[in-house]
Amino acid sequence: MIKLERVSKTFVSKNKEVQALKEVSLEVKKGEIFGVIGYSGAGKSTLIRCVNLLERPTSGKVWVDGTELTALSSAKLRDVRKKIGMIFQGFNLLKTATVYENIAIPLKLAGLPSSEVERRVKEYVSVVGLDDKLEHYPSQLSGGQKQRVAIARALAHEPEVLLSDEATSALDPETTDSILELLLKINRQFNITILLITHEMHVIQKVCDRVAVMENGQVIEEGRVFEIFTHPQHSITKKFVNSLFNEEVPEAVVDRLQATGPIITLSFVGESAGDPALAEVSKRFDVYPNILSGQITQLKDKPFGRLVVHLKGDESQTQQAIQYLLSRGIKVEGTVLDAGKEVAVNG
Numbered sequence: 001m002i003k004l005e006r007v008s009k010t011f012v013s014k015n016k017e018v019q020a021l022k023e024v025s026l027e028v029k030k031g032e033i034f035g036v037i038g039y040s041g042a043g044k045s046t047l048i049r050c051v052n053l054l055e056r057p058t059s060g061k062v063w064v065d066g067t068e069l070t071a072l073s074s075a076k077l078r079d080v081r082k083k084i085g086m087i088f089q090g091f092n093l094l095k096t097a098t099v100y101e102n103i104a105i106p107l108k109l110a111g112l113p114s115s116e117v118e119r120r121v122k123e124y125v126s127v128v129g130l131d132d133k134l135e136h137y138p139s140q141l142s143g144g145q146k147q148r149v150a151i152a153r154a155l156a157h158e159p160e161v162l163l164s165d166e167a168t169s170a171l172d173p174e175t176t177d178s179i180l181e182l183l184l185k186i187n188r189q190f191n192i193t194i195l196l197i198t199h200e201m202h203v204i205q206k207v208c209d210r211v212a213v214m215e216n217g218q219v220i221e222e223g224r225v226f227e228i229f230t231h232p233q234h235s236i237t238k239k240f241v242n243s244l245f246n247e248e249v250p251e252a253v254v255d256r257l258q259a260t261g262p263i264i265t266l267s268f269v270g271e272s273a274g275d276p277a278l279a280e281v282s283k284r285f286d287v288y289p290n291i292l293s294g295q296i297t298q299l300k301d302k303p304f305g306r307l308v309v310h311l312k313g314d315e316s317q318t319q320q321a322i323q324y325l326l327s328r329g330i331k332v333e334g335t336v337l338d339a340g341k342e343v344a345v346n347g
């Protein structure tokens with residue numbers, strides 16, 4: 001549905017060159033919610049703006065719905081862009097226009113007859129749950145409601161693709177969740193492909209099927225969300241995943257426990273995978289697992305859990321227990337044995 005092939009973008013300002021994108025290739029499938037995450041300056045905005053050619057790549061090709069946008073004339077590009085809706089962090093609403101007008105004006109400009117304009121405004125304002133706000137002005141709406149208007153405005157063009165440029169970054173956590181729920185609903189109801197950029201792992205966790213991690217103008221890691229959560233490879237990806245978990249164990253406790261066995265972190269997908277495996281460990285080996293911290297969080301379609309566990313037992317028994325956990329498909333990391341000796345166990 002969306003395909004970027006070796007897309008590069010170089011900005012030149014004050015005789016200085018900035019390579020914002022370096023040969024980025026990506027494919028987003030029809031009906032998928034695909035997230036791009038990265039820290040500030042990684043190139044996310046440039047990337048998403050290259051998809052509808054708000055920013056023209058310096059080199060490389062961009063396809064949307066089978067059409068190569070980078071090969072089109074301006075007139076044809078205008079046509080294809082109708083298939084691509086976009087929402088922004090700052091909502092970009094007309095302040096002096098009502099909710100109705102904000103959605104209707106671009107439809108009128110696109111040449112739709114007024115009966116169709118009215119039908120679409122009413123339909124999509126209802127999809128975003130703002131039927132009672134048609135005559136309100138943006139200043140009379142909350143941030144979340146403004147973003148709902150922007151979403152209705154984008155949907156009213158009945159696009160194939162929705163691009164979301166940090167759409168929830170200006171919102172509080174609760175409102176963020178309600179907007180993410182709305183994106184999920186839209187994706188399911190209309191089978192719209194969504195490409196979003198964000199710097200928050202929570203957004204990826206809640207709605208995305210696949211994710212690409214960007215750093216320095218490049219995609220450094222890419223995969224299905226649960227794969228990335230359970231097996232992050234790059235240090236930045238690990239940092240993003242860790243940002244969702246608060247599992248610090250006080251140093252004094254670590255010091256005391258390490259004398260009697262390793263402290264390990266288990267990652268697993270599926271609600272029940274962690275606890276039963278630990279129960280098995282205590283049955284099969286001369287090892288006593290003690291959970292120091294634990295959290296189960298919901299990925300888009302499956303639960304994902306992390307447990308920090310102390311395995312009390314001698315080295316041979318705890319190593320066998322770790323091998324057993326690995327064999328059950330659980331990722332085991334960060335073991336520290338007595339005397340602070342690091343043991344690599346990569347699941």
Ligand SMILES: Nc1ncnc2c1ncn2[C@@H]1O[C@H](COP(=O)(O)OP(=O)(O)OP(=O)(O)O)[C@@H](O)[C@H]1O
Pocket residue numbers: 011012013018019020038039040041042043044045046047199
């Ligand atoms: N119009 C421009 N002119 C010059 N440099 C630019 C321009 N737009 C972006 N850049 C530079 O390109 C790099 C990538 O910027 P970009 O905005 O794409 O990153 P980002 O990941 O979206 O960051 P943020 O989350 O802070 O917006 C940065 O170094 C930025 O300064």
